[in-house]
Amino acid sequence: MVYETVAIENETPLRKCRFERPARRVKGKPRAKKEKTFLWYRWGEREHSPDIVAAHTKKTKAALVSGKEPPPPLPDLGEGWLEGLENLTPCTYHGEAAREAAALGGEINIGEGEKTADALHQHTGRVSVASHGGGNSAIPNDLIDCVRGASLVRVYVDNDETGARFGEQLRLALRGHVGKVVVLRSPLEEKGSDAADHFAAGLGDEDFVVVPDIDGAEILDKVRKALETFIIFSSQHHEVAVTLWIAATHIQPALYFAPRLTVCGPESQCGKSRVLHVARELAHAPYITENVSPAALFRRLDRNQGDPETVLLDEIDALFSNGKSEKAEEIRSLINAGFDRNSGGVTRCEPCPGGGYEDRTFNVFGMLAVCGIDMPPETIVNRSVVVPMRRRAPDEEVTPFQVQTDRIWLGEIRDDLALWLRPRIGVLANTVPNSPLADRPADVWQSLLIVADEAGGDWPKLARAAAVAMNAAQKRVLQENNIGYLLLAACREAFEEVGGISGEPMNFLETERLLDLLNAPEDAPWQRWDRGDGLSGRRLSKLLSGYGIRPVRNTTGTKRGYNRASFEDAWRRYLMSDDEMNQGTCSPPEASCPSEASASHTPADVSVDEPCTKWLRRKTAQTPEPAAGGNAHATATP
Template sequence: MQPTTAGMSPASTKATWPLVAVPGQPGAHLSAVPVTEDGTPEVAPVSDRVTGSTDQAPVTDSGQPTGPTGPEESAPATKGADLLTELRSAIARYVIMPSREALDAATLWVAATHLQPAWQHAPRLAVVGPAKRCGKSRLLDVLHDTVHDPFITVNSTPAAIFRSITEQPPTLLVDEADTLFGSPKVAEKNEEMRGLLNAGHQRNRPTTRVSGPEHKPTKFLTFAMAALAGIGDLPDTIMDRAVVIRMRRRAPGERVQSFRSRWDTPPLHALRDRIATWLTPLLDTAARMEPPMPVDDRAADTWEPLVIVADLAGGDWPRLARTACTAMTAHEAGQDEEGGLKTRILTDIRAVFAAYGDPDALPTEHLLSALRADTEAPWAEHGPNGLSPRGLQILLKDYGISSANLRFPDGTQRKGFVRNRFADAWTRYCPEANEPDHIGR
């Protein structure tokens, strides 16, 4: 973007975002996305309950969905599909997302904020990472300029927040959420905030406070979509109501455009306004839609607004939304709340491999023995009997690293870790002193 756009108002800025190549995404190129003045899609008439498809989702013997559901072929692309593609490119311009599915999910979540009165559930967007400087705050910058009516909750009290929520709710944005919930002592002090965020996930869950000179009980609305960014997992009750995006640091060679609000905000606001112009007339349609979902229970409640927006857009978006839903909810299944030490374990494992002469693999028992033998490290006291194989797996799971059955040069076959599985995490989170520190802002 050129600095000359700085003086333009959001209403006068008419920018389109070049498509950004997304790994695994066909058709990305560097031409501009054509848009019209109003961006309104052509939507076929619907009945009182719009299901999006009459086909039944494939299920197992127990009745559980087996995978993405929805139209088998891409629906005709609409102006809305072009707007979502343009929004996805705008996000990818400033932030390296952890996966194609995460980028699609963030795009659909932003669009869904413009139809909040239509939703039964207000999905949270949990933007978390194992360490600092993974791009979490930068993603919130882009969200702030593209969501409906952003409300930054830095240092805001729960009372101030629920008094700001109306029938046309704002979009709550909470940065450094780990400072609210990062330790039991701090979390206890912010229990009211967690209660507000939990209650606001579902419609008709007001909070009651005594207010006014007559001290009458008064009900306040809590329903509003919210994005929360922080280091480490948020409380389970929030993560269970969220689309979870697990950010990571940029690796060497990964580049993003710097974000300068003076000239980047106006075109993002213009894009936001065109998305709102497209979606606002579709509010009643969206409220009647009940799309087939590849998941059920609370996961379906959380993802339904994103899938509805995708179905309204057409094109490839119905398929992309359900693929992201299936992949990301499956990844979160069984995730536990974990403590820190994740960067420390990477650094110490690299030192152990170096001490053994950097072999291609090490048996798990050798790796654990060396870790526990370091008197200055916490591993000898990690758990009742020191760091265990299970404890090691838990610390490494966010990095996608696990042990495997390996055959070693002495002819034995044992559980162990392959060195090159750590290479990407070492580069991102604990680069050597002589390596350039390519990190996200």
């Protein structure tokens, strides 16, 4: 048995007895390994008759601390067992001594366990505390309160992943509460070695190695370099966007929006799947599939809501290429519902154990990427960071991706991302960065800007430049592939053309004249409608009615047509301005990153590369004729 003194708030000091006992046998299964059991008890008048408080296994420790009933007790070792743990709150080990030292602005040591704290106090002479639960638990508020005001806090971590995470969590949690935080580890090569092993090996306090602060910008640079090794993007903005999206998968519990990553191309062999395969090695908890049913998808997403997986859907064009099938529509609604943490989720009827059915809501929030030829439906694109890919030119070279070997060093970068970002989940929760965008585009880029601002360096500027350029390109592509948008733009050109000929602004166009102008271009998407007759007056009226535009008679009452004034509001709301179309930029944003509050991060020369977006425009000559009852917002399909 191992005996350790533990302070309990508002209670007499207790002791914790830690020992092992054989696990209980489960019928039909082999006996498990020995369980570590913790026995909390209070010393009575006689040591051999302690006042038992509670006993629990390591698995149920957290539940017991919260006040739930203990599991079935061990054989009675004294005065019996209490029924619960109300009013029992474990406190920081040696916390009172730390409060006194911190009040005087002294220096304090923090270790992962009581054994480490005792060894540090013995060999350094400084007040040393330990957090209950060690590095495997969240940083308790009591620990922060104990060291608040200290001039210097030294955190001694174990030589393992848990220790590295514990040190980074404390570094963040103590920010602003103490003068300075230094994280130290032993130079011993043995994994899991702690400060007690360090001193037992004959080393001194001066032999500890300082763990440097994590440079987030440097880690993002590594991710970007890894992407460039295997993939040739058509724009540096796409590299930045994919890098930030991958990083954001590691902080999903802190995010309010989970932007979709849409990777698409005009043909096969454009590197689309390669983006997903590399992302699988860098993202948090990746789940990649090429064919999934709606039920399997929403159940899998709901099962991991505490820390969502990163879902990667390849060959998405096979799902959406056959029109609005029932499966495609369900997958589309699932993808859309998972974008917003506050969405209603997916509700289904589930069988009850006792018979009958009950409704159950599945939470489908989480980061998701889709990949395929051409773009997915517009509702998915509106929630996506769109990365268009193109086939590699003969003179462009990349390193072949060998998953057997490359996953090793890519996994090291993924571990660096996790070590940097995972401890920051609590700090980044509810963060709303300054954005150069508005409305839905701002929601899409919010999570990526959070990562960029946390990294610092050039990343806030790069992220905002990418957001502006890529959003403009995406808006332009959607406008050029939507029948309603194309019709509004064509009507605007018709009014301007007639006005240019007459030399005066044209305020009214007869329906017949407007139809002649609209049907004149040979590449107009409605050129083959009505068996080659083009757009009719009745069809024109139906398409424009969705925008609140209706035909009227002229002042003399002799002709039916359209007033220019009825188009003005729709043009302003739905169409990009000439400057935006020519330059590829959105309305001038005025946002800055926290590090440079007075500097705008919207470069004046941000533009959309024409070759990068030209292929995205679906061939409007192949646009099918809409049904008679179609609405004005129907999107053209290839």
